[in-house]
Amino acid sequence: MNFQPLQVEGELLSNKRVGAYHLITIVVPGIPERIRPGNFVALSVGGESTSTLLRRSFSVYQAQERGLYGGTLELVISAHGAGTRWLAALPPHQMINVVGPLGRPFPLPKDPVHALLVGGGYGSAPLFMLADALRQRGCRVDMALGAASADRLFGTLEARRVTNALSIATDDGSLGVQGRVTDAARSILERSNIDVIYACGPMPMLSALTTLGGEFDVMVQCAVEESMACGIGICMTCVLPVRGSDGVVRMSRSCVDGPVFAGDRVLWESIGSVPEETLGAPKASEH
Ligand SMILES: Cc1cc2nc3c(=O)[nH]c(=O)nc-3n(C[C@H](O)[C@H](O)[C@H](O)COP(=O)(O)OP(=O)(O)OC[C@H]3O[C@@H](n4cnc5c(N)ncnc54)[C@H](O)[C@@H]3O)c2cc1C
Numbered sequence: 533m534n535f536q537p538l539q540v541e542g543e544l545l546s547n548k549r550v551g552a553y554h555l556i557t558i559v560v561p562g563i564p565e566r567i568r569p570g571n572f573v574a575l576s577v578g579g580e581s582t583s584t585l586l587r588r589s590f591s592v593y594q595a596q597e598r599g600l601y602g603g604t605l606e607l608v609i610s611a612h613g614a615g616t617r618w619l620a621a622l623p624p625h626q627m628i629n630v631v632g633p634l635g636r637p638f639p640l641p642k643d644p645v646h647a648l649l650v651g652g653g654y655g656s657a658p659l660f661m662l663a664d665a666l667r668q669r670g671c672r673v674d675m676a677l678g679a680a681s682a683d684r685l686f687g688t689l690e691a692r693r694v695t696n697a698l699s700i701a702t703d704d705g706s707l708g709v710q711g712r713v714t715d716a717a718r719s720i721l722e723r724s725n726i727d728v729i730y731a732c733g734p735m736p737m738l739s740a741l742t743t744l745g746g747e748f749d750v751m752v753q754c755a756v757e758e759s760m761a762c763g764i765g766i767c768m769t770c771v772l773p774v775r776g777s778d779g780v781v782r783m784s785r786s787c788v789d790g791p792v793f794a795g796d797r798v799l800w801e802s803i804g805s806v807p808e809e810t811l812g813a814p815k816a817s818e819h
């Protein structure tokens with residue numbers, strides 16, 4: 533079920549450094565109970581007099597309906613540009629305007645299946661609510677987390693709590709096995725009967741996992757992170773080529789048609805361009 537998004541003036545409850553990231557908790561009455569795993573929220577950044585007009589999108593790590601202060605959302609922020617640096621530096625009690633829930637959540641299986649959840653860097657954030665939801669349905673949940681280095685992994689302790697088995701891979705070997713998270717996913721696929729893979733992380737990781745899923749005949753549900761401007765389906769900033777069930781390729785908006793897509797429907801090699809076969813694309817002969 534998709535809920536209509538709300539726009540809420542939230543209050544920052546806490547801001548903690550966790551490895552290379554900032555974990556922020558915002559009191560946002562009304563939104564947490566509407567969040568499903570895979571939904572995202574869009575935050576205005578920069579304060580009242582800012583010239584940074586576009587909201588910034590973030591996956592939801594945890595959504596608590598009730599608490600001492602009211603419903604809260606927890607988000608994981610990787611500070612790099614103007615908006616994320618502003619969020620990472622916020623003191624408690626700062627007001628933040630939040631819109632959510634946005635996007636389509638991860639589709640959940642009807643039957644108790646064996647699921648593999650794969651997260652790259654802060655891309656693990658939406659997988660914890662998903663793991664809880666899957667386990668509530670009787671699913672077995674394995675997880676593979678990967679990042680460049682140990683400080684860029686998020687949620688390894690929490691992952692032990694919400695999963696049946698956890699594999700960790702880092703590029704530099706500072707935690708877990710040295711290598712790519714896709715290598716860890718491959719060895720899980722080789723030794724277990726995985727029914728479905730859920731993944732969130734960088735596009736090359738999602739593309740490689742889709743290929744891997746194809747090798748083992750396992751569906752891969754990918755939460756993509758395409759640059760967004762409006763977040764509500766109007767501006768077409770976030771489009772990527774996706775083949776529909778009718779076989780037709782369309783430029784799909786990842787903010788409203790996604791961010792979760794079946795990996796085998798996405799034309800990964802063509803992201804950033806409009807393939808000629810896309811519905812409505814100009815043909816080479818028309819140039
Ligand atoms: C669904 C989703 C979930 C995400 N989850 C997380 C998360 O959990 N944690 C996290 O740290 N990050 C997450 N991100 C990434 C996060 O949104 C970006 O890192 C953030 O927007 C960067 O903002 P900035 O101001 O720091 O960077 P900057 O590079 O200064 O600004 C980037 C912003 O510029 C705008 N922009 C970019 N390209 C264009 C364009 N072509 N046209 C118009 N505007 C453009 C967009 O609003 C974009 O958000 C997520 C992104 C998406 C789409």
Ligand code: FES
Nearest residue numbers: 763765767768787
């Ligand atoms: S971000 Fe504007 S249509 Fe998706």
